[in-house]
Amino acid sequence: MAKVLFHRNNELVELITGDRLLSIDDIKSSLISFGCMRGTCGMCTINVFEGDENLSEMGERECNTLKKFGHCLKRTRLACQCSIKGDIVIEKL
Numbered sequence: 001m002a003k004v005l006f007h008r009n010n011e012l013v014e015l016i017t018g019d020r021l022l023s024i025d026d027i028k029s030s031l032i033s034f035g036c037m038r039g040t041c042g043m044c045t046i047n048v049f050e051g052d053e054n055l056s057e058m059g060e061r062e063c064n065t066l067k068k069f070g071h072c073l074k075r076t077r078l079a080c081q082c083s084i085k086g087d088i089v090i091e092k093l
């Protein structure tokens with residue numbers, strides 16, 4: 001299991017290691033807005049405060065979408081495109 005802590009409201013969610021951040025209904029419904037689930041709309045953009053090494057590598061589609069929306073920061077990710085490998089602290093942008 002891996003813990004996802006939401007920086008702004010201290011809400012904590014546990015995920016199975018290897019799950020995508022947007023694969024859990026609790027997160028989908030209340031904590032991270034989402035749209036396409038394919039890495040193209042940018043609605044699920046998050047800022048990773050801690051544990052960026054605990055997320056899967058960024059793919060070309062995710063990188064291109066983040067650039068398209070002006071999010072070129074190292075710790076900015078698309079929640080629908082990354083899988084979790086360990087504990088992280090995030091905030092929805």
Ligand code: FES
Binds near residue numbers: 039080
């Ligand atoms: S839901 Fe569209 S990019 Fe993640």
